[in-house]
Amino acid sequence: GQQLNQSPQSMFIQEGEDVSMNCTSSSIFNTWLWYKQDPGEGPVLLIALYKAGELTSNGRLTAQFGITRKDSFLNISASIPSDVGIYFCAGREMGSSNTGKLIFGQGTTLQVKP
Amino acid sequence: NAGVTQTPKFQVLKTGQSMTLQCAQDMNHNSMYWYRQDPGMGLRLIYYSASEGTTDKGEVPNGYNVSRLNKREFSLRLESAAPSQTSVYFCASSEWAGSNSPLHFGNGTRLTVT
Numbered sequence: 001g002q003q004l005n006q007s008p009q010s011m012f013i014q015e016g017e018d019v020s021m022n023c024t025s026s027s028i029f030n031t032w033l034w035y036k037q038d039p040g041e042g043p044v045l046l047i048a049l050y051k052a053g054e055l056t057s058n059g060r061l062t063a064q065f066g067i068t069r070k071d072s073f074l075n076i077s078a079s080i081p082s083d084v085g086i087y088f089c090a091g092r093e094m095g096s097s098n099t100g101k102l103i104f105g106q107g108t109t110l111q112v113k114p
Numbered sequence: 115n116a117g118v119t120q121t122p123k124f125q126v127l128k129t130g131q132s133m134t135l136q137c138a139q140d141m142n143h144n145s146m147y148w149y150r151q152d153p154g155m156g157l158r159l160i161y162y163s164a165s166e167g168t169t170d171k172g173e174v175p176n177g178y179n180v181s182r183l184n185k186r187e188f189s190l191r192l193e194s195a196a197p198s199q200t201s202v203y204f205c206a207s208s209e210w211a212g213s214n215s216p217l218h219f220g221n222g223t224r225l226t227v228t
Contacts, residue, residue: 004156033216042118042204042219043157050214088156090217101172102217104149104156 006089006105013079014113021108022073023089031092032065032072033102038085046087047074069094079112086110116140118220120205126226127195135190135223137205143218145211146188147172148180150201151222157204163188164211195227 006023013019023032031050035043047058049065049072056063063074072091076083089105121136139146144165149157149172159172161180169180177199179191188207192199202224206217 006156009154031214035219040221042206042221045216045218048214048216090157101159101162102157104158106154106156 004089004091004103004105006108008108009106010109010111012111012113015079015081017079019076019079019083019110020073021087021089022071023091023105024071025091025093025103026070028069028094029091030069030094032063033090034061034063034072034074035088035090036085037088037107043088076110079110081112081114084110084112118205118207118218120203120220120223122223123221124224126228127192128228129196131195132191132193133195134192135203135205135225136187137189137220138187139205139207139218140186141207141209141218142185143207143209144185145208145215146182147206147208147217148178148188148190149204149206150174151204152201160190160203162211192225195225197227199225200227201225 034046037043047063052069054065060077086107088107090102118139147162148160151157158174163169163182166185181189202222204222205220208215208217
């Protein structure tokens with residue numbers, strides 16, 4: 001089935017640094033979502049993108065829906081220790097709107113050194 | 115607000131045993147989903163229910179059955195557990211099965227099959 005390629009797989013950064021991660025697909029998507037998962041909990045929605053080219057911010061987080069509809073990125077500015085967790089991209093392929101089925105990337109594990 | 119509630123939080127089964135994972139949401143959502151999460155593989159859709167009274171297979175349905183008991187509840191059953199079903203299981207819901215309807219996740223059930 002369709003796979004999303006999410007990179008990097010893991011990051012270990014210093015507090016205060018900026019972070020960037022991205023997701024690519026082999027087919028066109030009509031929705032891109034970014035989730036964060038803390039240990040022992042379920043994923044929590046950070047940002048939702050619904051239009052090609054859309055750039056959306058949520059505090060220190062910024063995400064963009066790629067113009068080609070085949071990619072998305074998430075940036076975190078001025079990282080803090082509580083940013084630690086696993087970040088997942090997820091998307092819906094064109095034509096899957098009626099089913100709502102999301103496809104997930106493999107996740108980016110972020111660790112922040114104080 | 116409880117959101118999506120899953121029970122149990124942890125379970126250990128022996129190969130061949132059966133069990134049912136319970137999920138309930140209090141957000142009046144129409145659509146519900148079951149995912150499994152394995153290291154390095156993101157979340158994979160097992161089954162989903164676009165609306166009360168309907169269920170459909172996802173990416174990895176083999177070895178599982180589901181029941182949409184009512185609008186609030188969506189259960190996942192393992193009839194004869196296998197070690198390959200050791201995983202973390204997440205239930206999710208969305209307002210409807212459409213592209214502009216993000217998923218909200220429960221906190222997961224951690225299942226070990228020995």
